Amino acid sequence: MVYHEIYEIKGCYKLIRSLIKGVGSYAPPKVLTNADLCDMVNTSDEWITSRTGIKERRIARDNVTTADIATYASKAALEMAKIDPLEIDLIILGTVTPDMLFPATACMVQHRLGLKNAAAFDISAGCSGFIYSLSIADSFIRSEKFKNVLVVGVDILSRITDYTDRATCILFGDGGGAAVLSANYNGGRGILSTHIHAEGGHDDILKLPAGGSCMPASLGTMTNRAHFIKMKGSELFKYAVTYLKDVAMEAILYNNLKPEDIDLFIPHQANMRIVEATAKKLGFPMEKVFVNLQKYGNTSNGSIPLALDEAYRSGRVKEGDIVLVDAIGAGLTWSSALIKW
Ligand code: UT7
Numbered sequence: 533m534v535y536h537e538i539y540e541i542k543g544c545y546k547l548i549r550s551l552i553k554g555v556g557s558y559a560p561p562k563v564l565t566n567a568d569l570c571d572m573v574n575t576s577d578e579w580i581t582s583r584t585g586i587k588e589r590r591i592a593r594d595n596v597t598t599a600d601i602a603t604y605a606s607k608a609a610l611e612m613a614k615i616d617p618l619e620i621d622l623i624i625l626g627t628v629t630p631d632m633l634f635p636a637t638a639c640m641v642q643h644r645l646g647l648k649n650a651a652a653f654d655i656s657a658g659c660s661g662f663i664y665s666l667s668i669a670d671s672f673i674r675s676e677k678f679k680n681v682l683v684v685g686v687d688i689l690s691r692i693t694d695y696t697d698r699a700t701c702i703l704f705g706d707g708g709g710a711a712v713l714s715a716n717y718n719g720g721r722g723i724l725s726t727h728i729h730a731e732g733g734h735d736d737i738l739k740l741p742a743g744g745s746c747m748p749a750s751l752g753t754m755t756n757r758a759h760f761i762k763m764k765g766s767e768l769f770k771y772a773v774t775y776l777k778d779v780a781m782e783a784i785l786y787n788n789l790k791p792e793d794i795d796l797f798i799p800h801q802a803n804m805r806i807v808e809a810t811a812k813k814l815g816f817p818m819e820k821v822f823v824n825l826q827k828y829g830n831t832s833n834g835s836i837p838l839a840l841d842e843a844y845r846s847g848r849v850k851e852g853d854i855v856l857v858d859a860i861g862a863g864l865t866w867s868s869a870l871i872k873w
Contacts (some may be wrong), residue, residue, distance in 0.1 A: 541844070551721055558707065599631045605684065620712075684710040820843075
């Protein structure tokens with residue numbers, strides 16, 4: 533236990549943690565393989581596998597939206613948490629592909645799940661959106677503003693991916709997940725700390741140029757393919773390797789731990805080479821690193837909760853384990869959370 537986690541309330545000390553009571557995820561059934569992409573752009577399975585580790589990704593049907601995936605994933609998380617929907621105080625949803633610019637997709641999920649007592653808002657923090665949302669939820673719980681918060685991370689990147697651009701279309705997929713956080717007044721298990729950062733000077737490295745107030749939708753933006761992701765891949769790669777290591781180490785040191793104390797590391801599922809380089813810098817053997825990017829590609833806000841749910845349901849995470857998650861994305865933003873499961 534570290535001193536800054538203990539709150540003095542009316543002369544009594546108490547430790548409140550946000551316990552992850554339930555997790556859930558959903559990935560659409562339709563699979564887009566490397567072989568499929570070879571029919572669409574000038575690429576090869578060998579190039580994609582060796583440069584990214586990705587073999588396939590999931591693609592949502594045209595009539596499936598981010599709110600749909602968020603609802604499926606949240607239902608599973610609520611079932612696992614065995615919590616009355618009316619007890620959820622807040623929904624925070626990280627996404628870069630909301631159903632609409634407004635209202636917030638979180639509001640749609642709130643309505644569909646009948647979470648009548650929950651406030652709801654979206655977070656835009658690139659691929660860090662889920663961990664940013666965890667951080668906000670954790671603050672609300674530790675400050676005793678709320679007891680139960682639903683945190684969701686979902687993206688349908690296929691809607692903003694340019695399938696004529698081989699440098700980006702091989703990376704992205706659709707899917708997401710959710711977690712139910714509840715106040716744990718007994719200390720011990722729960723989120724140990726979160727760490728969030730941004731560097732807006734790097735806003736040009738990864739962006740969706742059109743559709744906002746800067747470049748409203750027009751015939752010109754359509755013609756120029758400005759409604760699709762633009763990415764400076766190799767520049768982002770360098771930042772990813774550095775910041776994912778730094779922010780993971782920040783979480784470890786903040787909790788007076790060492791890398792060997794971590795039971796499972798779940799990094800942002802962007803690229804196998806980034807995952808391996810980060811793990812190596814941190815001194816984690818690959819057995820301690822959870823990877824599912826070969827099946828889903830990079831699902832942005834979906835990446836961490838999809839992996840967290842799969843890690844839990846496959847038995848890779850057990851009660852009491854120390855789990856480290858981190859992510860980097862557009863902004864740039866980068867973030868980590870350390871969880872005692
Ligand atoms: O979610 C946010 C986090 N996202 C990331 O962290 C993504 C980070 N970046 C990456 O994962 C990698 O930069 C990529 C996988 C996107 C690209 O890998 P790279 O090793 O950085 O390749 P590159 O962009 O330097 O391109 C190398 C070569 C180029 O050809 P020349 O100029 O050397 O002749 C590209 O045109 O590979 C070519 N190339 C391809 N070749 C076959 C680029 N994409 C492809 C492709 N198939 N799909």
